[in-house]
Amino acid sequence: MNRLSTGRSMRALVGLAAVGALTLTACNDDNSSDSAKNTPPPAAAPTTSAAAPTTPATSPTTPATSPTAPAAASPSASASTGTSASAPAPATGGGTDAAPGQTFKIGQPAQVQFTSGSTKGVIALSVSSIETGDPADLDALKLGDKVKGLVPYYVHYTITNTGTTDLAYTSVDHIKGLLPDGSEAQELMIIGSFAKCPSSSLPKGFTNGKTAQACAVALAPTATKVTGAEYWGSPYTLGKGAISWK
Incomplete structure (x- = not known):
């Protein structure tokens, strides 16, 4: 979610992102935290990485082909070694989770094991479009x-x-946002609302099958442009550990 504020009096804080990329934050002059949420109750920011599914994938039972075949003749690498199968375990959403570093096309959904505080779920996440704005949009x-x-x-993402x-x-x-060379675009986090790029917490009753739209602001020098985007929320990490859309 873009964390932003459009109060009458505004100030900018400049800090360094985790990988050294410059991050700008627009906010009110009050003591609001950059983790404030638009709608109550606020969701606790994730502080730990979501654990990947640990339930071992069980091998399907092989029907006996001969009434005289001994039970020990059924080969099973998992049973003999005591380890789980190497194939990715299906997520509770019914598909396979996006792997760290995996790249998708714009509009293609990726299945993600989502964690927000103590809330855990499964979402289909996709970057639906990347819109070029006007520098004058930032004047406010x-x-x-x-x-x-x-x-x-x-x-814009779904x-x-x-x-x-x-x-x-x-x-x-x-x-x-991602630049054409794969590097990360400068991020603008805004606490509050921004009509050009609206984003908020998920609405009440966001249950299975419900869909919401959100937006993030990325900044790029005039000599280049933002051509892709990445998601680095838990269980993914910035850089090669994120999933991306191009």
Whole structure:
């Protein structure tokens, strides 16, 4: 979720992202945290990585072909070694989770084991489009020279609940833009609302089959542009551990 604010008095905080990329934050002059949420109750920010499914995949039972065949003759690598099968375990959403580093086409959904605080579920996540904005769009945020020479890009993405957990009031963020060379675009986090790129917590009653739209703001110098996006929320990590759309 884009964390942003459009109050009358605004200031910008400049910090370093985890990998050293510059991150800009537009916020009110009050003491609001950059983890504040749009809609109550706020979702707790994830503090631990979601554990990958650990239930061993069981081998299908092989029907006996001869009434005289001994039970020990049925080969099973898992049974003989005591380890689980090497094939990815199906997620509770009915498919296979996106692997770290996997790349999808724009509009193609990826299955993700989603975690937000104590809430765990399964979602289909896809970057639906990347829209080029106008530098003047940022004037209302009063960031001044901090965004001089930068063009905003709006990364629109779709979230569908494919699991059995109600994900109401959680936030699916951790979306970053990607430049043509694969490097990460500068991120703009805004606390509050931003009409050009609206995003909020998932609505009440976000149960299986429900779909929501969200948006993230990425900034790029005028000499280049944002051509892709990545998701690095748990259980994924920035860089080669993220999943991406191009």
